[in-house]
Amino acid sequence: MATSSGKYSPELRAEVVRVVLEEGRTYAQAARDFGLIPETVRHWVKGEREKNPATTERAQEAVDRAKVSEMERRIRELEMENAFLKKAAAFFAKGSQ
Template structure:
């Protein structure tokens, strides 16, 4: 019985190689890096829009 369960676990790990702890950590690190990059991009866009809004607000006076 124990050998059968072990074989099932081995077979499942072969089918889903990305399910190991190291693979999950690598995926999480990549996802975090992508989110941080996107946050920086959005912050830059937000700063630009604030400057543009201030510029156009001055123009209308």
């Protein structure tokens, strides 16, 4: 990961910044995944946001849209499970009378 001068490659920096901005990982999660210090990750992300504010806003919007889609999918799934459980409860209540 680190070169002999103690600096990280631009590719590593870009990948770490990408997982924070696009995948929504925290600084600590990204640091743990890549064997870095969270403050280093925070510094890299801050620098990227200052360089490209429009890009990072779009990335965050994409992450937010993905989260909303996942939550909507989960809500539909839970509603179906709830309906099934109501029917099962009614069936067993009817059978015990």
